[in-house]
Amino acid sequence: MKKVVKFGGSSLASAEQFQKVGNIIRADVDRKFVVPSAPGKRFSADTKVTDMLYACYALAEKDHDFTKEMTKIEERYQEIIDGLGLDLNLTPEFNKIFDNFKQKAGSDYAASRGEYLNGIIMANYLGYEFVDPAEAIVFKEDGSFDAETTNNLLSQRLADVERAVIPGFYGAYADGKVKTFSRGGSDVTGSIVAKAVQADVYENWTDVSGFMIADPRIINNPKGIETITYAELRELAYMGASVLHEDAIFPVRKEGIPINIKNTNAPDDEGTWIVGNTCQKSKYIITGIAGKKGFASINIEKDQMNTEVGFGRKVLQVFEECGINFEHMPSGIDTLSVMVHQSEFEAKEQSILYGITKAVNPDHIDIQSDLALIAVVGRGMKATRGTAGRIFAALAHANVNVRMIDQGSSELNIIIGVSNEDFEAAIKAIYAIFVEIQL
Ligand code: ASP
Numbered sequence: 001m002k003k004v005v006k007f008g009g010s011s012l013a014s015a016e017q018f019q020k021v022g023n024i025i026r027a028d029v030d031r032k033f034v035v036p037s038a039p040g041k042r043f044s045a046d047t048k049v050t051d052m053l054y055a056c057y058a059l060a061e062k063d064h065d066f067t068k069e070m071t072k073i074e075e076r077y078q079e080i081i082d083g084l085g086l087d088l089n090l091t092p093e094f095n096k097i098f099d100n101f102k103q104k105a106g107s108d109y110a111a112s113r114g115e116y117l118n119g120i121i122m123a124n125y126l127g128y129e130f131v132d133p134a135e136a137i138v139f140k141e142d143g144s145f146d147a148e149t150t151n152n153l154l155s156q157r158l159a160d161v162e163r164a165v166i167p168g169f170y171g172a173y174a175d176g177k178v179k180t181f182s183r184g185g186s187d188v189t190g191s192i193v194a195k196a197v198q199a200d201v202y203e204n205w206t207d208v209s210g211f212m213i214a215d216p217r218i219i220n221n222p223k224g225i226e227t228i229t230y231a232e233l234r235e236l237a238y239m240g241a242s243v244l245h246e247d248a249i250f251p252v253r254k255e256g257i258p259i260n261i262k263n264t265n266a267p268d269d270e271g272t273w274i275v276g277n278t279c280q281k282s283k284y285i286i287t288g289i290a291g292k293k294g295f296a297s298i299n300i301e302k303d304q305m306n307t308e309v310g311f312g313r314k315v316l317q318v319f320e321e322c323g324i325n326f327e328h329m330p331s332g333i334d335t336l337s338v339m340v341h342q343s344e345f346e347a348k349e350q351s352i353l354y355g356i357t358k359a360v361n362p363d364h365i366d367i368q369s370d371l372a373l374i375a376v377v378g379r380g381m382k383a384t385r386g387t388a389g390r391i392f393a394a395l396a397h398a399n400v401n402v403r404m405i406d407q408g409s410s411e412l413n414i415i416i417g418v419s420n421e422d423f424e425a426a427i428k429a430i431y432a433i434f435v436e437i438q439l
Contacts, residue, residue, distance in 0.1 A: 001030040004199045006168060006190030009040020009048055010207040011264035012118055015083020022125060024205065024267050031203070033158070033193050035168045036122045037186040038114025039076055049076055049114040050169075050183075057110035060101040070098060077117055088124045090117060109178040112170035115186060119167030128163040137171025137192060139179040145171075145188075147251065154196035166193055187245035191259075195251040202252055202259045204244060209263040210272025211236075211243055214289045214431045218424050223435055225288055227273045227280050232287050232377050235413045239290035239375040249274065278379075285384050286434045289427055291374035293420045295327065296342040297404065300356060301364040305334045311360055312336065318355035322348040327373065328406045328415060339404065339417065342369055371403060372423040374416045376430055382411040390433050391416065398429035 007021050025031045038049040056069035074094050081088050097113050116132070123130035136154040138146040150171065158164060168186025172178050181188045187204060194202035211233075212222040228236075230253045237246050243261060252259060259274040305311055312329070315336060319326050328339040345352070353365060381387045388407070391414060395402055404417030418426045 001201075002032055002197055002199045003028065003030045003201045003203055004033040004035065004190055004194040004197065005031045005203045005205060006035040006186060007037060007264065008186070008204075008206045009037040009050070011040075011205050012036055012038075012122075013040045013042045013046070015080045017264065018080060018084055018121075018125060020264050020267075021122075021205070024264065025126060027267075030200070032163045033197055033199070034122060034126065034128060034165045035186060035190040035193055036115060036118045036165065037168050038118050039080065049073060049118075050111050052076070053110045053114050054107060057101060057107050060110075061104060061107075066101065070094070070101070077121065080121055084121075084125055086121065086124055088121065090120070093117060093120065106177065108170065108180045112167075112178050112180050115167035115169045119165050123165040126163070126165065128165045129161055131157060131161065131164045131166045133166055133168075133170055133189060134172040134176065134178055137189065139171055139173050141173065143179065145181070145247075147192075150192060151196055151251075154192065155198075158193075158197050181245070181247070184245040185247075187248035188251075191248045191251040194257050195255050198255070199257055202257055203262055204248075204259055205262045205264045206243065207263065207265060208243065208261075209266055209269040210261040211241065211288065213284070213287070213435060214427055215241070218427050219431050222431065223284075225272050225282070226270065227275060227278050227282065228287055229278060229379055230274060230276055231410070231412060232379060233274055235375055235377045235408075236288045236290045239373065240292045241288065241290040244274075282378060282380050284378075284434045285380045285387060286376055286378035286430075287380070288377050289374065289430055290377070291372055291423060291427060293370075293372040293423055294342045295339050295371040295373055295417070296345050297337045297339045297368045297371055297417070298345075298352070298356070299335060299337045299366050299368065300360070300362045301335050302360065302362045303334055305336065308360075314359040315356055318352055318359055321355065322352050324348060324352065328404070328417075330404055330406055337404070339371070339373070342371075368403065370420040371417050372420050372426075373404075374418065374423070374426055374430070375413050376416070377413045379412060381414070388414055391430055394429040394433035395426055398425050400426045400429065 011017055011021055040048045052073050056066045059066040136157045138149045140146045168189035170178055170180045211225040214222045216222055230249050256276050260271055262271040263269050324340055324344055326338050326340055330337050400418055400422045406415040
């Protein structure tokens, strides 16, 4: 068995956290490939090393003195080295980084040093080989990730390596210039490594015991999700549930490698399994609820719209030409609504309204703003009668007016539009009916 284990910043924020991580890795001989993040926050008012690096580099870029800021970063690492009692001197590395900052090596290079240095410490602490992702994780000239070249290079590089530490978050262009993924990107590195070594499992260690059915800021102490499919996770992540970087599922999904989200501070908790397919029923019919505020709906009416071929295309073309992505498009016989992000829409509002008028000559257009969308997601819904009925009964009891309904053809989710102000009440009502009362 081969496991790739990725540890997030809070799992590696201090020597104490490093020790927990060391114990976790040593407890299972299969944990052979380790992907560390940069040290995160030790307490809530603390600053992540990645943010310290960005701030430090911003000074360097303006030719300001950044010695004090760099020393603070060095101290964060020294504290970890001392706490672990390691015989490791990072001064030569810091001298090199200092010079590269002076020569304006770029903010991606700057941020990547957080993971790079933590990787060196981790490799030294575990006695594993250090593999620099700048040698094997490749970005194309346009800045996008080159999955194919990376997989070839990385699988070759790791073919004869028994155990290695591969820092997260970055790779390089073909010319060697360092490039990072977007924030939280060490999750993506873990997934890329899991694919390259054909791991049996990708364990993603963080500071929560997996995904919750609903946002804990809305539901007090929500139940956890034991197993979720990639498809369900996509729906929930898109709607705002965050624990894992959105792009982290793609490399492993096709390979059928499951992801296990685990808690460094409670390693015995099973966490959440993210899998391609499962016959395991979720405990509550629904797997999760997520949502976002801040949508607007542009409602278009025209007599006999149903007979006008190409009506929908012409309307959507206006949005496309204005560079606006649409989220949903519920329709009636003579009506059609397009739901968009309100902030994006507001900037182009008049051009869009004018464009629609010109394109389809509607009888009436009206705009509803301040809407929220809620996705109720669950692979179990397909085989269960009355899920929609239960949702809408619960919302009616909670005095929530439903403004839009959309059920995906996969029957994996039901999307409900409500007013922003009803958002929390709606989520509470849906959670209650499925999880607390289980009617
Ligand atoms: N250290 C980077 C960040 O703070 C990447 C990561 O932690 O995954 O975004």
